Amino acid sequence: MFRHNQACLSVENLSVNINTQDGIVHPVKDVSFAIGQGRVLGLVGESGSGKSLTAKAILRLLTQNKNIEYNGRVIFEGQDLFKLSPASMRSLRGRRLGMVFQDPLAALNPVLTIGRQLRELFTAHTGCSGGEADKQSFAVLKKVGLLNQERICRQYPHQLSGGMRQRVCIALAIALKPSLIIADEPTTALDVTLQAQILAELKTLQQDYGAAILLISHDMGVIAELADDVAVMRHGTIVEYNDCFNLFDYPHHEYTKRLLLASSLTELADGARRYNDGPATA
Amino acid sequence: MVERAAMTTFWQRFFCHRLGNVGLVFLTICILAAVCAPLLTAFSAVDTNLAAVRQAPTYEHWLGTDELGRDIWSRLVYGARVSLLVGVASVVLSTTIGLGFGVVSGYLGGLADNILMRIVDGLLSLPSLVLVIALQALGNQGLISVVLVIACTTWMQTARLVRTEFLSVKQRPFVKAAAVAGASDWALVFRHTLPNCLASVVVLATLNVGHAIITEAALSFLGMGIPPHQPSWGNMLMGGQRSILAGAWWITMFPGLMIVATVLAVNFVGDAIRDALDPLRFYHGSTPKKTTKAAVTAGNEVN
Numbered sequence: 275m276f277r278h279n280q281a282c283l284s285v286e287n288l289s290v291n292i293n294t295q296d297g298i299v300h301p302v303k304d305v306s307f308a309i310g311q312g313r314v315l316g317l318v319g320e321s322g323s324g325k326s327l328t329a330k331a332i333l334r335l336l337t338q339n340k341n342i343e344y345n346g347r348v349i350f351e352g353q354d355l356f357k358l359s360p361a362s363m364r365s366l367r368g369r370r371l372g373m374v375f376q377d378p379l380a381a382l383n384p385v386l387t388i389g390r391q392l393r394e395l396f397t398a399h400t401g402c403s404g405g406e407a408d409k410q411s412f413a414v415l416k417k418v419g420l421l422n423q424e425r426i427c428r429q430y431p432h433q434l435s436g437g438m439r440q441r442v443c444i445a446l447a448i449a450l451k452p453s454l455i456i457a458d459e460p461t462t463a464l465d466v467t468l469q470a471q472i473l474a475e476l477k478t479l480q481q482d483y484g485a486a487i488l489l490i491s492h493d494m495g496v497i498a499e500l501a502d503d504v505a506v507m508r509h510g511t512i513v514e515y516n517d518c519f520n521l522f523d524y525p526h527h528e529y530t531k532r533l534l535l536a537s538s539l540t541e542l543a544d545g546a547r548r549y550n551d552g553p554a555t556a
Numbered sequence: 557m558v559e560r561a562a563m564t565t566f567w568q569r570f571f572c573h574r575l576g577n578v579g580l581v582f583l584t585i586c587i588l589a590a591v592c593a594p595l596l597t598a599f600s601a602v603d604t605n606l607a608a609v610r611q612a613p614t615y616e617h618w619l620g621t622d623e624l625g626r627d628i629w630s631r632l633v634y635g636a637r638v639s640l641l642v643g644v645a646s647v648v649l650s651t652t653i654g655l656g657f658g659v660v661s662g663y664l665g666g667l668a669d670n671i672l673m674r675i676v677d678g679l680l681s682l683p684s685l686v687l688v689i690a691l692q693a694l695g696n697q698g699l700i701s702v703v704l705v706i707a708c709t710t711w712m713q714t715a716r717l718v719r720t721e722f723l724s725v726k727q728r729p730f731v732k733a734a735a736v737a738g739a740s741d742w743a744l745v746f747r748h749t750l751p752n753c754l755a756s757v758v759v760l761a762t763l764n765v766g767h768a769i770i771t772e773a774a775l776s777f778l779g780m781g782i783p784p785h786q787p788s789w790g791n792m793l794m795g796g797q798r799s800i801l802a803g804a805w806w807i808t809m810f811p812g813l814m815i816v817a818t819v820l821a822v823n824f825v826g827d828a829i830r831d832a833l834d835p836l837r838f839y840h841g842s843t844p845k846k847t848t849k850a851a852v853t854a855g856n857e858v859n
Contacts, residue, residue: 335732339666368738380729384836385751394747395737430835446737 281349282486283332283454284308288346290324290331301327303510305346309503311453312484316501316518318491318533324510325490329456332488333373334363351453369399372447372485376459378439382431388415388442389427395449410449417482418445419475437468441475448479455480456488461496473499494537498522506530569832576828579821586818590636599627601634601787610804620806622792623799631787632810638788642703643769643818649707651761654714655750661715662722663745673719676712684709688771692780702781706768717760721753728752755830755837762826766819773815789815 290302302324309315317325330336332348334355348355351370355363375381383391389411396407412423418441420426431439440460447455460476461469477500480487491497497504497518504521506514506529514527525531571577589596599617605625613620619628661672679687687709695701725731726749734748773790775781782788784795789811796807831837 333736335736364738364740366738367736371736373733373736375729375733377729381733383730383734383748383752385834386747394739394743398740398743399738432836443733446733 280311281308282311282313282351283488284349285328285332286347286349288328288331288348289344290327290336291343291345293341293343301510302331305507305510305512307503307505307512307515309454309486309488311486312480313502314480314487314489314500316489316491316497316504317507318494318497318504319507320492323507325492325507326458328507329373329458329488329490333367333371333456365399368395368452369450370452370454372450372452372455374440374443374447374455374457374460377463378436378443379431381443382439384431387428387430388434392427392446392449395446399450411445414445414449415442417448417479418442419471420445436464437472440464440468440472444472444476444479448483448485451483452485454486454488456490458490459492460489462491462493469496470499476500494522494533506533566832569835570828573824573828573831575824576831579824579828582817582821583825586636586640586814586821589633590640593630593633593637596633597627597630599630601626601630602785610799610802610807612804613806619810620804622796622807623804626787628792628806628810631792632789632814635787635789635792635811636814638699638782638786639769639772639790639815640818641699642706642772642788643765643822646703646706646710646768647761647764649703650711650764651714651757653707653711655718655757657711657715658718659722659745659750662719662726665723669719673716676715679709680712680716685771685774688775689778689780692775697780697783699782702772702775705775706771709771710764710767714757714760714764718753718757721756722749725749725752751833755834758826758830758833762822765822766815769815769819 284306285308286306288302288305289300292299292301305324305328307315307317317328319325327336331344332350332355336342336344344356346356350366353366355366358366382388386394389408392411392414393404393407396402396410397404400407402410408427411427415423415426420438420441426434426438426442431442434442440463444460447457457476461472464472473496476487479485487500489497489500501518503515503517505512506521506527508529514521514525514530516526521530522534525534593601603626605621608617608621608625610623611617611621611625617627617629619632621627622631657672657676661669664672688705691705691708692701695705731744731748734744739748769789772781772788773793776784776788776791777794782791784791792811793808793815796804796811799807
């Protein structure tokens with residue numbers, strides 16, 4: 275549908291089958307989409323609709339065993355990721371492909387300082403010296419809006435606040451200027467004000483670096499904020515795929531309409547609550 | 557507190573642990589005494605003196621003499637060499653084997669994991685003392701064989717613990733995150749997964765030190781450990797048993813105290829290492845203690 279001329283990532287007929295004792299389940303069925311360079315694709319859907327599994331399948335993060343089977347093609351910068359050797363996949367990860375996880379505390383190694391974790395990323399991919407890596411770490415932490423970088427580099431993940439942790443995770447994802455960032459519910463673990471800040475941050479970074487983002491969320495508000503195109507997922511299939519404005523203005527699928535209605539209902543409810551909590555002087 | 561924890565290295569965190577420091581000082585003194593044994597003792601640890609049998613502590617024999625007239629102090633100091641060596645060497649060996657086995661098993665998974673763990677189950681199902689005695693009866697007796705035999709019979713628990721921890725840590729998101737960041741398999745295992753398993757392994761290892769010292773004592777008692785004339789704390793403890801009835805408490809008392817104190821000291825050091833390995837535990841572990849103390853004093857004042 276939206277085949278851009280230079281697609282950064284195109285997923286073609288991706289299916290994931292899992293063999294269970296009760297038969298085969300198909301959490302992801304025949305999913306196709308494409309993300310142009312420097313574009314943001316929002317992948318929305320309720321929990322269990324297969325959003326995260328799609329992302330994990332793209333990165334080949336699912337545990338490899340005989341019970342899980344992938345089909346389809348994932349073309350990233352002209353290469354089929356499913357056909358790459360583990361070594362070349364490893365060199366793409368982190369360097370060309372970044373990922374931001376939902377829970378930043380769980381996504382950071384608790385026994386290593388932030389500095390160690392950043393330095394490792396630089397030394398593993400660029401082969402630069404420790405001092406050079408530290409310098410680049412400070413620069414990337416500054417880029418995500420963290421002050422006092424030297425201090426943060428000496429701290430452990432549990433010593434940072436939730437927002438700082440997610441900024442560190444974003445720093446880790448963008449450190450090597452990847453061309454695609456997969457953000458799996460990057461703001462779900464944060465409160466609303468932080469959510470807005472982090473989204474704004476992501477947006478500037480994306481514009482600075484020209485990276486494409488696959489933004490996974492269940493929150494239509496987050497999608498509206500950031501995405502250029504939107505794919506709505508339900509029961510493992512994409513039920514609607516359109517550009518952001520068209521989707522919000524003219525939803526076709528019944529499920530999309532209900533999603534939009536649900537999010538506008540919560541906003542209405544929020545408004546009502548604000549009204550009720552307001553000063554009683556009137 | 558955040559300020560303090562923020563800038564700490566492993567050693568700074570280690571030295572914040574008070575009991576750990578006590579344990580470390582005690583162990584250092586023991587090791588120094590064992591190394592400098594000839595300088596600290598006036599009597600031979602092996603020569604018998606039938607003219608001075610079962611003497612209570614005197615000016616000449618500080619800790620008394622045993623049933624063959626050997627000086628307890630000398631035997632205690634020389635015995636430290638054997639006991640500490642057996643305790644530490646066998647635990648280093650068994651933990652190394654256990655770590656290797658557990659990591660391989662947890663990393664490979666599947667059939668290999670199954671086979672390796674059934675081997676461990678099989679060995680664990682044999683009563684360990686019987687196994688120790690059987691192994692010891694096969695080889696020539698002596699210090700090295702005692703170390704080997706104890707290591708060969710205690711590594712299974714470590715292996716099982718390492719495997720379990722490894723499997724659970726492997727599934728945690730930061731390992732996946734490191735994989736997404738392009739970390740090599742080597743880095744994933746040795747920098748991300750294994751360090752997060754070490755806390756409980758260290759605790760088990762320190763418990764095993766005590767276990768090893770006591771197993772050595774049991775083996776010596778059964779005549780399958782260190783040859784009786786050569787002093788070890790276990791040897792002394794067992795040799796002095798009959799003399800307790802004769803009222804010679806000092807023969808068993810001092811080696812017994814040394815075993816208890818050493819095992820305790822090793823446990824304290826183990827606790828300190830565990831806390832130092834885990835910055836989160838260090839941070840949380842050091843604050844509540846203060847508050848509880850404060851709360852207790854506050855409670856007392858109210859009463």
